[in-house]
Amino acid sequence: MSATNQPPLLDVRGLTTEFVTRTGAVAAVRNVSLSVRRGEKVAIVGESGCGKSTLALSILGLVDRPGRIAAGEVRLHGRNLVGLSEREMKKIRGNVVSLIFQDPMGALDPIQTVGAQLIDTLRRHQPSLSHKAARARAVELLREVEVPAAERRLDDYPHHYSGGMRQRVMIAIALANSPALIIADEPTTALDVTTQAQVLALLERVVANHGVAVLLITHNLGVVAEFCDGVQVMYAGRIVERGPTEAVLAKPTHPYTQALLESIPDPSRRGDRLRAIPGMPPDLSAMPTGCAFEPRCFHGHGREICRTRQPIPIAIETAGGPSLVECHFAAERAARAGEITAS
Amino acid sequence: MLRLISGRVATSLISLFGASLIAFVLLRLTPGDPARLFLGQFAGEDAVQALRAELGLDGSMFSQYLIYMQRFLSGDWGFSYSTGQSVAELLLARFPATVELGLFAFLFAFVAAVSCALISVYRRGPVSDGGARALSFFAQGVPPFWFGLMMLLVFFEGFGWLPGPEGRLGLRVIPPPTVTGLMTVDALLAGDWTAFKDAVRHLILPAVTLGLMPFGFLYRLLRANLEGVTREPFITVARGRGLTRWAAYVRHALPNAFLPTLTAAGLLFGQLLAGSVLVERVFVWPGAGALVTDGVLKQDFSVVQAFILLSAFLYVLTSLVVDILAALLDPRVAQSQGGGR
Amino acid sequence: MKRDWGRTALRRVWADKVFALALLIAALLILGPLLGPSLWPLSPLDMDFGAPLAAPSLAHPMGTDSNGRDVFARFLTGARISLAVGAVVVLAGLIVGGTIGVVAGLGGRIADSILMRLIDALAAFPPLILAMAVTVALGVGLKTAAIGIALSSVPFFARLMRGDILRIKTLPFVEASVAMGAKRSRIVGRHLLPHTTPTMLVQCASVFGYAILTLAGLGFIGLGAQIPEPEWGAMITDGLQYALTGQWWLALFPGLGVLLAVVAANLLADRLEETLNPRSARNQVR
Numbered sequence: 001m002s003a004t005n006q007p008p009l010l011d012v013r014g015l016t017t018e019f020v021t022r023t024g025a026v027a028a029v030r031n032v033s034l035s036v037r038r039g040e041k042v043a044i045v046g047e048s049g050c051g052k053s054t055l056a057l058s059i060l061g062l063v064d065r066p067g068r069i070a071a072g073e074v075r076l077h078g079r080n081l082v083g084l085s086e087r088e089m090k091k092i093r094g095n096v097v098s099l100i101f102q103d104p105m106g107a108l109d110p111i112q113t114v115g116a117q118l119i120d121t122l123r124r125h126q127p128s129l130s131h132k133a134a135r136a137r138a139v140e141l142l143r144e145v146e147v148p149a150a151e152r153r154l155d156d157y158p159h160h161y162s163g164g165m166r167q168r169v170m171i172a173i174a175l176a177n178s179p180a181l182i183i184a185d186e187p188t189t190a191l192d193v194t195t196q197a198q199v200l201a202l203l204e205r206v207v208a209n210h211g212v213a214v215l216l217i218t219h220n221l222g223v224v225a226e227f228c229d230g231v232q233v234m235y236a237g238r239i240v241e242r243g244p245t246e247a248v249l250a251k252p253t254h255p256y257t258q259a260l261l262e263s264i265p266d267p268s269r270r271g272d273r274l275r276a277i278p279g280m281p282p283d284l285s286a287m288p289t290g291c292a293f294e295p296r297c298f299h300g301h302g303r304e305i306c307r308t309r310q311p312i313p314i315a316i317e318t319a320g321g322p323s324l325v326e327c328h329f330a331a332e333r334a335a336r337a338g339e340i341t342a343s
Numbered sequence: 344m345l346r347l348i349s350g351r352v353a354t355s356l357i358s359l360f361g362a363s364l365i366a367f368v369l370l371r372l373t374p375g376d377p378a379r380l381f382l383g384q385f386a387g388e389d390a391v392q393a394l395r396a397e398l399g400l401d402g403s404m405f406s407q408y409l410i411y412m413q414r415f416l417s418g419d420w421g422f423s424y425s426t427g428q429s430v431a432e433l434l435l436a437r438f439p440a441t442v443e444l445g446l447f448a449f450l451f452a453f454v455a456a457v458s459c460a461l462i463s464v465y466r467r468g469p470v471s472d473g474g475a476r477a478l479s480f481f482a483q484g485v486p487p488f489w490f491g492l493m494m495l496l497v498f499f500e501g502f503g504w505l506p507g508p509e510g511r512l513g514l515r516v517i518p519p520p521t522v523t524g525l526m527t528v529d530a531l532l533a534g535d536w537t538a539f540k541d542a543v544r545h546l547i548l549p550a551v552t553l554g555l556m557p558f559g560f561l562y563r564l565l566r567a568n569l570e571g572v573t574r575e576p577f578i579t580v581a582r583g584r585g586l587t588r589w590a591a592y593v594r595h596a597l598p599n600a601f602l603p604t605l606t607a608a609g610l611l612f613g614q615l616l617a618g619s620v621l622v623e624r625v626f627v628w629p630g631a632g633a634l635v636t637d638g639v640l641k642q643d644f645s646v647v648q649a650f651i652l653l654s655a656f657l658y659v660l661t662s663l664v665v666d667i668l669a670a671l672l673d674p675r676v677a678q679s680q681g682g683g684r
Numbered sequence: 685m686k687r688d689w690g691r692t693a694l695r696r697v698w699a700d701k702v703f704a705l706a707l708l709i710a711a712l713l714i715l716g717p718l719l720g721p722s723l724w725p726l727s728p729l730d731m732d733f734g735a736p737l738a739a740p741s742l743a744h745p746m747g748t749d750s751n752g753r754d755v756f757a758r759f760l761t762g763a764r765i766s767l768a769v770g771a772v773v774v775l776a777g778l779i780v781g782g783t784i785g786v787v788a789g790l791g792g793r794i795a796d797s798i799l800m801r802l803i804d805a806l807a808a809f810p811p812l813i814l815a816m817a818v819t820v821a822l823g824v825g826l827k828t829a830a831i832g833i834a835l836s837s838v839p840f841f842a843r844l845m846r847g848d849i850l851r852i853k854t855l856p857f858v859e860a861s862v863a864m865g866a867k868r869s870r871i872v873g874r875h876l877l878p879h880t881t882p883t884m885l886v887q888c889a890s891v892f893g894y895a896i897l898t899l900a901g902l903g904f905i906g907l908g909a910q911i912p913e914p915e916w917g918a919m920i921t922d923g924l925q926y927a928l929t930g931q932w933w934l935a936l937f938p939g940l941g942v943l944l945a946v947v948a949a950n951l952l953a954d955r956l957e958e959t960l961n962p963r964s965a966r967n968q969v970r
Contacts, residue, residue: 057579060582060583062579062582062583064588065467066467086587086589087587089587090582090585090586090587090590091585093582093583093584093585094583094584094585095585098584099579099580099583099584101576101579101580101583102576106575106576106577107576107577108577108580109577109581109595109599110577110599110674110675111598111599111672111673111675112595113674117581117584120584121584121585124584124585124586125585157674157675159674159675170580173580173584177585354804357801357804358801358805358807358808359808360805361801361802361804361805361806361808362805362806362808362809364805365805365806365809365817366817368821369817369818369820369821370821372821372822373820373821374823480947480950480951481943481947483946483950484893484897484942484943484946484947484950485942485943485946486897486904486917486939486942486943488901488904488920489900489920489935489939489942490939492920492923492924492927492935492939493935493936493939495927495928496927496932499928500928507928613811613813614810616810616813617810617811617813617901620812620813620816620905621812621901621904621905624905625924635905636905636906639820639824639905639906639907640906644820647816647817647820648817648820650813651809651813651817651820654809654810654813655808655809655813658808658809658810659808
């Protein structure tokens with residue numbers, strides 16, 4: 001977070017991804033802008049179905065028909081990736097930008113050995129590497145992600161690995177070609193709680209060792225608090241609030257962020273009822289004309305402006321840096337939040 | 344793994360036993376006395392009785408079945424009523440031609456099905472989709488013998504590009520010395536380029552005709568599997584590792600989609616076997632299938648009956664081998680039974 | 685965006701068109717033979733020795749055969765034969781195979797394994813070859829061919845029915861009515877059988893196509909209908925010797941008839957599967 005004047009590693013501008021269905025185009029990602037600096041760890045949080053995964057796939061150009069990127073740019077080191085051919089993209093994927101996928105059980109080809117997939121990743125981007133050297137490197141990588149008996153386990157098939165071990169393999173594959181950025185889509189969601197903590201600690205460690213930037217996609221705010229420098233809250237395809245992690249989590253300005261935070265158990269508020277967010281996320285094919293969160297919002301509910309006008313991002317100054325919030329009442333709410341903490 | 348194989352062998356043996364019972368019952372139901380049919384209507388009653396005794400036809404049903412099976416398993420499949428030749432010799436002499444045709448038909452069906460399935464799933468457009476679907480419906484609905492005839496009308500009668508129904512070689516081409524019985528292989532072994540080219544030209548239409556239905560079947564199966572596999576996360580992950588979509592489809596989706604189709608390969612073999620009976624006649628192909636059709640025409644059913652039980656054996660055996668092969672190729676099955684963790 | 689819209693529309697129309705086409709062919713193939721012989725003046729067996737092997741013309745839209753018989757009249761009667769055999773095979777296969785499947789699925793382990801071994805034995809033959817074997821054994825002819833084809837379709841129905849019954853048996857609502865002490869016959873009649881209808885309907889349509897195709901095959905090798913009976917397969921055999929000497933119409937039209945009938949049946953089966961079993965693996969495709 002220190003080098004603010006450095007150009008961002010990843011700069012997404014106005015990205016819109018839509019899926020063409022029989023009844024028309026449905027946008028799953030709407031006009032999303034975000035940037036990740038070298039070595040920065042940025043989180044995207046939101047409920048399932050809010051478009052986080054589609055955003056991750058869009059950045060890598062992995063959205064297939066009937067989906068497509070309808071507008072926007074994805075700049076990596078200043079170069080726009082949108083519209084590049086598969087041949088150009090394959091040099092970037094797994095090399096400059098790696099992907100860790102949410103479902104460790106299905107993320108590895110079940111009929112190829114783990115080693116074959118790891119070695120393939122290495123040699124694809126380092127053609128000069130001999131098979132022997134690639135194998136040695138693969139063992140090294142497995143050791144780094146703490147897979148026991150790495151040498152032997154290289155020739156095992158994915159079904160011999162437990163979920164946590166598979167996710168370690170995924171991390172090894174992502175690290176293989178020393179990428180500048182790893183996009184991790186719900187990397188610990190499918191694991192049990194103890195394994196989650198281990199895998200997350202491992203990810204944190206290797207990322208720190210290699211100085212890799214991470215775009216972490218999750219619905220787990222606890223993970224965000226522990227791991228990330230910045231956070232982007234996504235709702236119904238849009239980023240509704242973004243800012244430094246501490247500021248956003250301590251003083252959520254957008255009603256959705258606040259509701260999200262109140263819906264997780266917190267030991268300090270023991271005895272309080274957990275507040276679930278009423279209602280359901282809007283149907284993406286029939287979006288409200290105004291603010292997408294309005295029907296579920298406790299703050300703006302029923303107000304004319306919320307129903308009729310899409311809010312524009314409003315800048316809020318926080319202790320950790322500037323924050324952007326897409327809410328008509330952002331300034332008012334921020335001021336009030338300040339009062340509450342002050343008093 | 345061993346338990347899997349032995350279980351599969353046991354079920355195969357049981358179905359073969361059942362199949363042989365069915366074949367035996369059907370044989371007994373066939374009107375006419377085999378001894379009389381073989382000796383002809385002018386033979387004396389004594390001779391017929393003697394032959395009946397020799398063939399074991401005067402014993403109980405049970406002993407008759409045992410004799411029937413013993414004879415079948417020892418390769419004694421009776422005699423042709425019309426020529427008096429041994430059925431086993433007749434069938435064996437015709438077998439290489441059928442095998443060669445079947446191999447080429449399978450090659451066509453396999454290559455065509457894999458490429459059509461890959462391309463139509465890869466392109467995901469309504470045009471390639473519809474075209475491939477229409478083709479598969481055609482392939483599974485067209486009577487193969489009729490399709491062969493129409494092919495002859497177009498490519499032999501019409502354009503004159505390919506040879507007509509004259510068997511495996513043109514009249515003026517000297518056949519290579521028989522080594523394997525497969526004309527193309529023998530021609531290559533003899534270094535006879537002319538005969539090889541001629542043999543291949545003679546194979547094209549019959550092989551496409553015979554392979555059409557298996558193509559349609561395999562294509563539909565493969566395509567449905569591919570559609571499923573390409574949605575698997577590991578395809579996205581493979582692309583995320585740096586494979587193009589096409590490379591991910593070929594290297595990861597295709598093998599995973601193909602593996603489960605292996606167990607259906609027995610059905611494919613059955614289609615080829617039954618198809619050869621229908622198709623060989625159209626092309627005057629000197630194979631076992633044409634022998635069966637000839638037998639029907641001449642009311643000489645001994646060949647037909649031998650072929651029926653033989654095809655059940657081959658059919659069950661192929662399914663068995665392919666199932667075991669599929670289990671061996673799939674690491675999840677191969678290692679889950681024994682030696683796995 | 686507009687182009688994608690066009691593509692979606694194209695896909696829908698194409699899908700509907702295919703269905704419409706299948707229905708149209710089916711209607712033609714059913715109505716034609718039913719009404720045809722009364723509307724079309726020529727008989728399939730009457731010979732016109734003045735015009736043997738006449739090419740298609742207004743008087744003979746599909747030409748005449750070597751004995752001067754009108755191919756169109758024969759085509760219509762052939763359609764009738766194919767449809768009748770198809771219907772008989774489907775009914776017989778459904779009743780026999782379906783019963784075996786239900787009994788195997790509900791009758792306990794011993795009944796299940798005996799019946800399923802029987803089905804395995806039948807399925808040990810390639811279907812066409814089993815049909816061939818039965819026809820040879822019972823004496824060559826149209827009826828025995830139909831019996832053979834029906835027998836060869838029994839495994840298709842039996843295995844599917846058994847699988848369906850085993851699946852439905854464990855559904856909560858069936859287990860609930862068992863727990864409530866409903867009578868066995870009531871459970872089978874009210875709960876199990878109605879829920880097999882979608883699968884069975886699809887299977888009936890596809891076996892219908894299989895029956896027509898196999899009948900033509902048996903007819904072609906001389907095991908089905910005998911000349912001069914105007915069965916499509918036998919008509920193709922009849923045309924075989926003339927096809928390469930210029931009289932292509934003899935074989936062309938009956939073959940087209942088989943092709944259209946089978947494709948229509950398969951399309952129907954496909955579309956039924958899509959509408960009735962929307963969650964089946966095959967439908968994840970679209």
